[in-house]
Amino acid sequence: MEPTPSPYSMKINVNERMDDGQYENYKKDDHLNKAPTYIQELFDIHGVKGIYRVVDFFTLERNPRVPWEDILPEVRKVLGSEDETADLFSVVPSQTEDAFGEVKVNIQMIRDIPTQVKLQEGDNEERFALPEKFMNAAMEAATVSNNYLLERKWVEFNPRYGKISDIGKEVVEELAATYSEERLTSLLKIALNQEVQSEKLSDEEVTLEMLDQEDWRDRYAALDRLPNPTEADYPILDKALDDEHSSIRRLATAYLGMIEEPETLPYLYKALKDKSVNVRRTAGDCISDLGFTEAIPEMIETLSDKSRIVRWRAAMFLYEVGDETAIPALTKALEDPEFEVRMQVKMALARIETGQEAEGSIWQQMAQAVKEDNK
Secondary structure: OEEOOOOOEEEEEOOOOOOOOOEEEEEOOOOOOOOOHHHHHHHOOOOEEEEEEEOOEEEEEEOOOOOHHHHHHHHHHHHOOOOOOHHHOOOOOOOOOOOOOEEEEEEEEEOOEEEEEEEEEOOEEEEEEOOHHHHHHHHHHHOOOOOHHHHOEEEEEEEEEOOHHHHHHHHHHHHHHHOOHHHHHHHHHHHHHOOOOOOOOOOOOOOHHHHHOOOHHHHHHHHOOOOOOOHHHHHHHHHHOOOOOHHHHHHHHHHHOOOOOHHHHHHHHHHHOOOOHHHHHHHHHHHHHHOOHHHHHHHHHHOOOOOHHHHHHHHHHHHHHOOHHHHHHHHHHOOOOOHHHHHHHHHHHHHHHOOOOOOOOHHHHHHHHHHHHOO
16 A cells, blocks of 8 residues: 555555556446446445556545545455555554545636635535625626536635635635635636636735735735745745734745745744644645655654644655654654554655655656656
8 A cells, every 4th residue: 555645545556457558447426337346346345435547556535434444454355465564454443533624625717717616525515605796707707608507617726624614614705805806807808808818917016015904805815916936935925924814824835835945944844833724734735745855853743733634744744755763753653543644654664664765745756757758
């Protein structure tokens, strides 16, 4: 087994290779009567909701409300195993029964105008309406569309963590702050004229003073004008990390992750200690994507974070780039109350203790693969 960037998916390596270009992709609700027997048997396991097979591995997707400790032993029975680390499957069950906390965020758009928000947590899906100004703009844009239903599209954004109701309210408020009446009017003109051009928000420079505005929506809208942050923006982003509103702190953290320089790390360390789990998890994602080994001590400390999703992210980072200095903390973390965290910790320990070279984050591995292909 190997981890994936999502706690809901697991990569399972197998010793039978498929032909190049061949793949299998199944969902729980598919008609499986013509699927291979082992696929049908895997879907008979309570909690398995998706299977994607290619080359020499499976990606297994689970229902967030069914723990891995219930699923993986049954997967092993179906597929067999040459894995000698069987203790990965026989751990003390988690004491919590709720989902892991990741909520997928999708926003429906028509000609770059948002129309509604859709949030998904496992099999649970909820939709949230946007303020009337969005609906008015979308309906007017639809008057020049040959097929409104076909033009609508769902755009996926970074996941959030917490209760769907709270996240839905937060996302709606952020969109309302970002899309002013002036911006919607500009987008509508582009839509009605069917012009092929990209939206140009503003030539106005974002300043520190803009983050002193009383209404958080104005501060958020100002920060949102910073689509291509650079090292010159560190003072602005640092100030945003101290904002009283978590949406602004999270946005600043995401922007910091776009500055691919080691000098960014101290600011991300600051975000790692934020009171909001969304900000801390975003910081963990950014640090992992950057993949700088200098962050190992901070991520070792993060193994004791009060949020399981943040601890899991720290353990995954140490799996990706950690070294021997992480062994004492990882050994202690074997007692973590959460199954997903313990499993990720065991994988990190196994990789480091056996001397296996760190492969970096999934993004670094992809970049390296592209580099090799271009040789």
